[in-house]
Amino acid sequence: MRQSRGSSWMAACVVLLLAAATHAGAGEERPDVNIMTVTGTGEVRVVPDVAVISLGVETRHAQASQAIEQNNRLMTAVVQAIRAQNVPERNIQTSRLSVSREYEPVREGQRPNPVYVVRNIVTVRLMDVQRVGAVLDAATEAGANTVHGISFISERDQQAREEALRQAVRDARAKADVLAQALGVRLEGVESVYESSGPIILPQQADAAETFVARTQAPVSPGENVIRANVTVRYRLAR
The missing domain is CATH 3.30.70.2970 (Protein of unknown function (DUF541), domain 2)
Structure with a gap:
C-alpha cells in the first residue's frame, strides 16, 4: 500500500468567518467567535488482489x-x-x-x-x-x-479508506496551523467536521469485446486502485 498527499499547500481552500457577538444568558455577553474553515485531502493507492x-x-x-x-x-x-x-x-x-x-x-x-x-x-x-x-x-x-x-x-479497500481519511484530517490540521500562525491567532478547538469520501478510481479496462477477442494476445494488468477522502474542518480561533 503506497500513500501520497492529495493536494498541495497552495491549493488550500480557506474561509475565515467572523461571527457577531451573541448573548449566552441574561445580561451575559459572549466574546466574538472566530471560525476558520479549511479542507484536507488524503489519497491511498492499493494494488488489487x-x-x-x-x-x-x-x-x-x-x-x-x-x-x-x-x-x-x-x-x-x-x-x-x-x-x-x-x-x-x-x-x-x-x-x-x-x-x-x-x-x-x-x-x-x-x-x-x-x-x-x-x-x-x-x-x-x-x-x-x-x-x-x-x-x-x-x-x-x-x-x-x-x-x-x-x-x-482489493480486500484492503476498507483499511485504505480509513488511512485516506486520517491523511485528510492531518492535511487539514497542518493547513490550519500554518494559517493560524500567519494570522497571529491560536486554534482553540474543532467546531465541526464534514467528511466526503471519493469513489474508488479503478484502472481503465479494455472494452469487453476487445477483452474477449484479445485475451490470449496480451496479459491482463490489474494496475492500482486510487482511494481518496476529503474533509472540511471548522476550527474555533482564540486571539
Missing part, C-alpha cells in the same frame, strides 16, 4: 425450448471448466438469466422471423488476479461467447 469477471452464454433459436436447451448445455460446460481452474463454486454466481423474443432483420417486403434469445451470465470472483487469462481461455473454449467486463478490487 481480487479480479471479478462477468461472462456468459448467448444462444438463439426459432424455438424457445431449443434455445434454452442449448444454453443450459453450454453454460453447464462453462461452469465446469471454470471450476476446473480451481475456482470454488461459491465464487461463481449467476447474475442474469433472461429469455426474450427478437426479430432478425430481413429484406424489405419480407416478413420478419421471430427468434428466441437466451442469455445466461455469471460473475466469477478470482482471488488470484494472475489467473484471469487462464479462466477466460477455459470458459470460452467450453462455450462462453460473451465477456461483459473485468474489474479489479
